[in-house]
Amino acid sequence: MTDRVAIITGGSRGIGRATAIAAAERGFRVCIGYASNEAAAHKVVSTIEATNGKAIAVKCDVGEESDILALFKAADKFGTLGALVNNAGVVGPTSRVDEMSADRIRRIMAVNVTGSILCAREAVKRMSTRHGGRGGVIVNLSSVASRLGSPNTYVDYAASKGAIDSFTVGLGYEVAGEGIRVAAIRPGLIDTEIHASGGEPDRAHRLAHMVPMKRVGNAEEIAKAIVWLMSEDASYVTSAILDVSGGR
Numbered sequence: 001m002t003d004r005v006a007i008i009t010g011g012s013r014g015i016g017r018a019t020a021i022a023a024a025e026r027g028f029r030v031c032i033g034y035a036s037n038e039a040a041a042h043k044v045v046s047t048i049e050a051t052n053g054k055a056i057a058v059k060c061d062v063g064e065e066s067d068i069l070a071l072f073k074a075a076d077k078f079g080t081l082g083a084l085v086n087n088a089g090v091v092g093p094t095s096r097v098d099e100m101s102a103d104r105i106r107r108i109m110a111v112n113v114t115g116s117i118l119c120a121r122e123a124v125k126r127m128s129t130r131h132g133g134r135g136g137v138i139v140n141l142s143s144v145a146s147r148l149g150s151p152n153t154y155v156d157y158a159a160s161k162g163a164i165d166s167f168t169v170g171l172g173y174e175v176a177g178e179g180i181r182v183a184a185i186r187p188g189l190i191d192t193e194i195h196a197s198g199g200e201p202d203r204a205h206r207l208a209h210m211v212p213m214k215r216v217g218n219a220e221e222i223a224k225a226i227v228w229l230m231s232e233d234a235s236y237v238t239s240a241i242l243d244v245s246g247g248r
């Protein structure tokens with residue numbers, strides 16, 4: 001158990017929501033970011049408070065550096081940062097590369113890659129013993145797309161997650177001697193609203209037959225792996241990438 005703060009970007013829905021609830025159950029004070037769905041974010045806060053947990057919600061589009069700075073400022077007032085979950089991530093509509101606009105690709109990279117790196121920068125400034133911090137954990141959300149490449153669907157998204165894999169390994173090495181562990185989870189097909197945002201609400205279920213375990217995963221199954229990485233039970237795990245994908 002800990003009285004420290006965990007920042008979870010994109011904590012209002014899906015995997016981020018499940019992670020916020022699971023982290024609060026393990027004693028973290030949870031600071032969730034959300035892009036626009038204020039009602040969903042406040043519902044997560046109420047759910048956590050109903051079981052005597054502590055949570056706040058802050059509007060933060062991780063594609064905007066000023067929003068990231070505001071998120072961390074709010075978290076500073078809430079307690080001492082102990083964990084960051086770089087969960088916020090977006091896909092574009094299903095498309096081939098030869099049909100993609102520059103704006104679409106820039107947006108995917110700004111949110112999934114630059115946003116995660118900037119959040120990690122702010123977390124390292126607070127948690128690194130080099131800066132007088134007490135250490136901590138950073139968990140990045142990658143995807144099995146980084147291995148599979150997502151042809152004819154969203155190769156740009158897959159490439160953004162490939163960048164997250166490299167970032168996880170490199171940052172982990174960089175801060176391993178400063179009390180910070182860095183790891184990534186690569187979810188497979190998980191039943192959340194991200195598929196609808198890509199224009200294919202039934203994508204996960206349609207592809208379930210391709211999963212060795214023959215089913216989609218749920219957000220709670222990913223959250224359990226994330227909070228394990230955040231815990232002392234994972235005290236010797238860093239620069240590591242864990243597939244939670246039913247074997248896919």
Ligand code: NAP
Nearest residue numbers: 010012013014015035036037061062088089143190192194
């Ligand atoms: P989701 O259900 O679509 O939820 C997305 C969450 O991120 C929401 O809380 C949303 O906030 C927030 N968000 C969206 N754009 C944002 C932005 N620009 N800045 C900050 N927050 C933003 O997504 P999910 O399926 O839970 O995915 C979570 C992570 O897991 C992502 O990184 C995704 O790439 C990764 N992942 C998911 C799957 C899967 O099958 N679901 C598989 C592999 C990897 P609002 O509520 O305000 O919109």
